[in-house]
Amino acid sequence: MDATTGIIILLFVVTIFSSFGGNQGYTRPSAPPPKFSQPALPVSKSNIDPTYLAVVGENARSSIQNYICRFRKPGEAVAITDSIMRHSQKYNVNPKLVAALIRRESGFNPRAISSAGAMGLGQLMPSTAKSIGVTNPYDIDQNAKGTVRYMKYLLGRFEKYSDQVSFALAGYLEGPNGVARRNGYRSSTAAYIKSIIKIYHKI
Numbered sequence: 442m443d444a445t446t447g448i449i450i451l452l453f454v455v456t457i458f459s460s461f462g463g464n465q466g467y468t469r470p471s472a473p474p475p476k477f478s479q480p481a482l483p484v485s486k487s488n489i490d491p492t493y494l495a496v497v498g499e500n501a502r503s504s505i506q507n508y509i510c511r512f513r514k515p516g517e518a519v520a521i522t523d524s525i526m527r528h529s530q531k532y533n534v535n536p537k538l539v540a541a542l543i544r545r546e547s548g549f550n551p552r553a554i555s556s557a558g559a560m561g562l563g564q565l566m567p568s569t570a571k572s573i574g575v576t577n578p579y580d581i582d583q584n585a586k587g588t589v590r591y592m593k594y595l596l597g598r599f600e601k602y603s604d605q606v607s608f609a610l611a612g613y614l615e616g617p618n619g620v621a622r623r624n625g626y627r628s629s630t631a632a633y634i635k636s637i638i639k640i641y642h643k644i
Contacts, residue, residue, distance in 0.1 A: 493606045505540045508644045512549045524585035532593040541640040563588030610634045
């Protein structure tokens with residue numbers, strides 16, 4: 442018996458004995474494995490310029506009012522601008538950021554109401570309105586004050602984040618507890634934030 446024949450016989454014997462065990466080797470699955478839905482991952486910080494935190498003085502009044510006049514009648518635009526300016530200065534919040542947020546939320550319509558029940562200029566939910574002392578969310582001054590106060594709270598809540606403004610705006614949309622718990626926000630919320638910042642630069 443030559444060497445080649447010996448090798449063939451050896452391989453044959455090894456193959457027979459390997460089939461005796463329970464392990465029959467890898468079998469390709471007949472169907473693809475099931476897909477499991479994955480939770481939304483936190484969006485990375487977009488490093489929004491901290492100048493959005495700057496408190497803009499009275500020089501912002503005319504640009505805010507002119508912008509609001511594109512969507513509301515002059516008398517209503519003046520009333521909305523006055524409320525935004527007064528309460529933003531009181532609570533130390535950038536009024537242009539507040540105006541951009543309100544534009545995104547309601548289009549400056551003080552009587553706006555969403556299918557979820559959010560109300561007025563800043564689209565305050567009933568529970569939020571109650572917690573910040575807004576008794577009539579369709580009143581321009583009350584809603585503007587409530588929106589500014591809530592934004593001030595959110596900016597404080599996310600003060601230690603390097604992207605404070607983004608997280609505050611995310612908290613406005615999603616709720617601050619969920620954003621803090623996940624240490625991030627949904628991809629759809631990132632688009633919401635970008636839209637507000639885009640409006641900010643138009644004012």
